[in-house]
Amino acid sequence: MNSPMNSSTPDDDRRHLASDPASDPNSDREHAQEHAKGHCREAVRDLYLYLDQELSDDQMAAVQVHLHECSPCFEAFDFEAELRVVIATRARDEPPEHLRERLLTMLQSLEPPAV
Secondary structure (H helix, E strand, O other), rough: OOOOOOOOEEEEEEHHHHOOOOOOOOHHHHHHHHHOOOOOHHHHHHHHHHHHOOOOHHHHHHHHHHHHHHHHHHHHHHHHHHHHHHHHHHHHOOOOHHHHHHHHHHHHOOOOOOO
């Protein structure tokens, strides 16, 4: 877990990483080498834990370094981070009244009759 001293969020990291993308012309070749080593597979595997800040500080730092150096993995991270924002925003919306009524009717039909 992140220590209280490190209060950065994945969204903060996203802004930081996006502000300084890898621009090395050899990055495609280097990325292929990283893929061969399995670094991308590990970073993507840890992506959701990273977004949830459920990794140790060392693991968080390792994923952040990889995202900074690897454009394809950063793009995957950026998509997932953006998707979480959309879902979180939409999840706060109230369901339409007709859906609420329908669910309430369904739930009431599941209740055993009063004795």
